[in-house]
Amino acid sequence: MHVQWLTAYLDLPGADFGSEVTFWRAISGSTVSPPRGDHKEFATLEPFNGDAHLRVQRVSDGPGGTHLDIHVADPVSASLEAVSLGASLIADYRTHRVMSSPGGGVFCLVPYQGESERARPIRWPGGTISIIDQVCFDVPTERFDAEVAFWEALTGHPTPGRHDPDRVGLTRNPALALQVLLVRSDVAEPATYIEVAATDIDDEIERHEGWGASVVKQCTERVMMSDPIGRRYFISARNPRTGA
Template structure:
């Protein structure tokens, strides 16, 4: 399939929705679109330039999380391809212009109609000259599902894998036309009852300064590693600030 655009969707429970949207709007340096959907449950985080690649959703059940929207010209045909590769249909709502599926590892994604999105937003230069952008989704995969999950996403996106500095990480070669890149991480869990989840990654030129900005908005540092720092947002949702190049994603 030809993925024309890729969106990271943050799913928030009802009691967290307002405060979490405020936090992530600030971190992304965006505005929030008018709500849409039957119950006004969806909104986009609108960048100051380019097309949105981050969206938010209010969910009635469960703890929320993150999922991907794959924007394609024909969601039904794309779903057939995904199913042939091992995906399962979770919800078929083509009257609402999307199909919800899950990968072999249980990571949820949606196939939605492409409406011409094509312009990548530029990273933001913050006071102090730090440059950053939310530009990657990391899919966290249990050990026993990892190899199959890597194969699935590489085939689904038609992007080759790239080596990284750590054996538990596999990156899909970045499509320069898309604002979001994909990384897969072996999460060290070997339990058949678990499934793949995901988190957001930021690229920043000065990780320490970026951390301080996030902490001012209520985030906290969880763990420091050589090339990235694990953070938790005000309700404990984890994400990473990385030292990748914000302009290239590498």
């Protein structure tokens, strides 16, 4: 499958949609497109430069979540390929297909619409540079190896040498705005998170807290955050320009 673009989708509960969009717009340093969809349930977080790689969706049931959109030339044939590699079809909306990976990660196959220019990281007051640049799949231990093999085969992006056998990132395509990271976890059910790369974690945390986020767990080079309604995400000490 030729992956031509990746988008991180934030699925937001209807009651919190407005405040959540405000938070993520501020954190990502973006503007918000006019709403679209039959019920005005979709919007794009538009960067100040480059093509968008973050979108939001209002959901009517449940707490929402995060999922990955994979942009391809032909979602139908791509979905057949994904199924042959072990994925499951969740829903067919004609224009796009909702899939589940062998490890339980939810993703959508959507039509490619010409996106090609990566957004540049933002330099914030104080000098910190950051960007949302990674989608992380927390995978139950017993499904982890199969999940890594699936994503390698699906995207054609192999994993580099494993310095950490429990955290495996696909080789990053420098033309894409997002990277995929697979994390071995003791969770019973898979989960998906977005991650921010920042040059100064402490300064970035303070900025997020100013918009209502809070720290859940902090390590030396990575911190789990909770947004104002409890959605988990990460900030990590990585190069915002390369992801390294």
